[in-house]
Amino acid sequence: xxxxxxxxxxxxxxxxxxxxxxxxxxxxxxxxxxxxxxxxxxxxxxxxxxxxxxxxxxxxxxxxxxxxxxxxxxxxxxxxxxxxxxxxxxxxxxx
Numbered sequence: 114x115x116x117x118x119x120x121x122x123x124x125x126x127x128x129x130x131x132x133x134x135x136x137x138x139x140x141x142x143x144x145x146x147x148x149x150x151x152x153x154x155x156x157x158x159x160x161x162x163x164x165x166x167x168x169x170x171x172x173x174x175x176x177x178x179x180x181x182x183x184x185x186x187x188x189x190x191x192x193x194x195x196x197x198x199x200x201x202x203x204x205x206x207x208x
Contacts, residue, residue, distance in 0.1 A: 126144055133140050141162060
């Protein structure tokens with residue numbers, strides 16, 4: 114569930130894993146050096162259990178959406194630029 118539990122000097126990670134039971138897909142343990150790690154938010158910890166192929170698919174999807182968004186902004190900018198140039202031409206021709 115994304116909880117960080119600090120082990121005491123009397124705790125042994127392997128024994129704790131055995132006591133947790135055989136639920137390899139439901140319970141995951143990550144050993145981190147004391148004082149060297151940052152807390153991982155729950156939203157991020159949920160992604161840690163996903164297979165690499167699924168994470169790669171997320172990255173590909175977001176990359177595609179980013180490219181599409183950039184193209185949309187460029188098209189919008191070009192339309193405004195053309196509109197502005199037409200307005201300038203009309204203003205110059207009416208002068």
